[in-house]
Amino acid sequence: MKVLVINCGSSSVKYQLIDTDTDVSLAKGMVARIGMSGSVLTHKPHDRREVKVSAEILDHIVAIEYVVSILMSENHGVIKERSEIEAIGHRVVHGGEKFSDSVLITPDLLVDLRNLIDLAPLHNPHNIRGINACLKTLPGVPMVAVFDTAFHHKMPAHAYIYGLPYVMYKRYGIRRYGFHGTSHQYVSERAAEMLGKPLSELKLITCHLGNGASVAAIDGGVSIDTSMGFTPLEGLMMGTRSGDLDPAIILHVMAREELTLHEANTLLNKHSGLAGISGVSSDMREIIEAAKDNHANAKIALDAYCYRLRKYIAAYVGALGGLDALVYTAGIGENSPDVRECSCERLECLGIEIDKTKNNQAVGKQMDISTDGARVRTLVIPTNEELVIAHDTRRIVEAQ
Ligand code: AMP
Numbered sequence: 001m002k003v004l005v006i007n008c009g010s011s012s013v014k015y016q017l018i019d020t021d022t023d024v025s026l027a028k029g030m031v032a033r034i035g036m037s038g039s040v041l042t043h044k045p046h047d048r049r050e051v052k053v054s055a056e057i058l059d060h061i062v063a064i065e066y067v068v069s070i071l072m073s074e075n076h077g078v079i080k081e082r083s084e085i086e087a088i089g090h091r092v093v094h095g096g097e098k099f100s101d102s103v104l105i106t107p108d109l110l111v112d113l114r115n116l117i118d119l120a121p122l123h124n125p126h127n128i129r130g131i132n133a134c135l136k137t138l139p140g141v142p143m144v145a146v147f148d149t150a151f152h153h154k155m156p157a158h159a160y161i162y163g164l165p166y167v168m169y170k171r172y173g174i175r176r177y178g179f180h181g182t183s184h185q186y187v188s189e190r191a192a193e194m195l196g197k198p199l200s201e202l203k204l205i206t207c208h209l210g211n212g213a214s215v216a217a218i219d220g221g222v223s224i225d226t227s228m229g230f231t232p233l234e235g236l237m238m239g240t241r242s243g244d245l246d247p248a249i250i251l252h253v254m255a256r257e258e259l260t261l262h263e264a265n266t267l268l269n270k271h272s273g274l275a276g277i278s279g280v281s282s283d284m285r286e287i288i289e290a291a292k293d294n295h296a297n298a299k300i301a302l303d304a305y306c307y308r309l310r311k312y313i314a315a316y317v318g319a320l321g322g323l324d325a326l327v328y329t330a331g332i333g334e335n336s337p338d339v340r341e342c343s344c345e346r347l348e349c350l351g352i353e354i355d356k357t358k359n360n361q362a363v364g365k366q367m368d369i370s371t372d373g374a375r376v377r378t379l380v381i382p383t384n385e386e387l388v389i390a391h392d393t394r395r396i397v398e399a400q
Contacts, residue, residue: 002084003390007091008130013063017071018390026078031063043070045078060133068137088134088143089393092127094120095147102392105143144393151181152223159225178226180208182388184216187329187381203320205313210330211239217316225319227312237305239282242272277301284332306342317350325377326352334382335363351375
């Protein structure tokens with residue numbers, strides 16, 4: 001079955017056409033700057049070079065139409081007809097408490113998704129826009145919503161409840177939900193394969209370190225805790241997001257700087273984290289370069305990033321009551337020996353020991369980077385969220 005995987009942001013659509021019979025990604029790409037000047041479609045068929053097409057792309061409907069056209073185009077296409085797209089899988093950020101698994105998209109489901117906008121005002125509206133655009137462009141093709149939160153659905157109450165009046169949970173659904181679920185799920189399954197043991201017998205810590213970053217504690221294939229919370233702002237420090245902080249700071253800064261809610265939101269989500277501390281960049285490559293050139297604030301940002309990650313890893317060993325493997329994934333986790341080495345420092349006491357030579361070799365590829373004698377295996381595993389979405393989509397469509 002050929003599944004079109006769609007990930008919609010406010011001004012972008014990322015896509016991938018995956019043949020789930022072979023797991024080959026036939027083509028992938030992105031439409032950027034939707035509704036702005038300079039809209040551009042970048043498209044890469046699996047067997048030909050990347051192309052860029054500039055066009056006026058006013059909304060998500062036009063964007064999806066462009067995607068379908070290029071997938072069928074004579075020079076850059078990978079299919080001949082629309083009907084070859086047999087199903088569409090949509091990444092939906094927030095599934096709330098209701099969705100513990102992926103679901104077929106129906107008119108009733110769209111109502112449920114609209115009701116969830118309150119929990120994820122920055123993400124879910126764009127996901128819904130993508131679904132509506134596909135309904136117009138590819139009518140009749142079955143569509144599935146795959147939630148970032150679903151994998152964390154079995155988290156126990158002691159991990160998801162915040163120290164607030166319980167009525168806040170009952171009234172507003174304020175609890176930890178966790179995100180990056182498809183990535184944590186994918187790498188935990190690959191880790192079990194690498195270790196040659198059933199996932200049900202393993203205790204794992206998975207570190208998804210991309211522009212957004214989260215850690216998950218996975219016991220027997222079940223996420224029992226994760227660092228992102230009610231929103232994807234909590235936990236690790238990220239490119240532009242603060243991660244954990246004393247909640248009173250927000251009140252203090254809002255009062256002192258006379259910030260509106262919107263401004264405070266922008267401060268925490270767009271001007272904090274690595275970019276905020278370093279003043280250099282939100283891109284880890286540039287932070288590492290600057291730190292090596294002795295840029296004082298880039299060094300603090302890098303050290304703080306790794307230190308916080310190390311604290312989470314150590315805490316999750318406690319949450320799990322042991323550890324079989326530590327997994328690094330996503331842009332930074334897959335490609336940065338520096339971050340892996342720094343975040344594993346002092347964790348020998350927990351059985352985590354990495355081999356420097358292997359660590360330096362593990363750039364963008366699957367590898368065990370632990371020392372031969374280490375009690376805990378440390379693994380680098382490239383993530384593939386789109387493949388999880390494609391497989392889930394097929395499973396749900398075939399079950400109808
Ligand atoms: P993602 O969101 O998974 O695409 O990851 C994006 C992040 O990965 C950015 O912060 C990049 O700086 C980071 N990244 C990509 N390649 C490297 C690398 N070689 N070393 C350090 N960070 C990297």
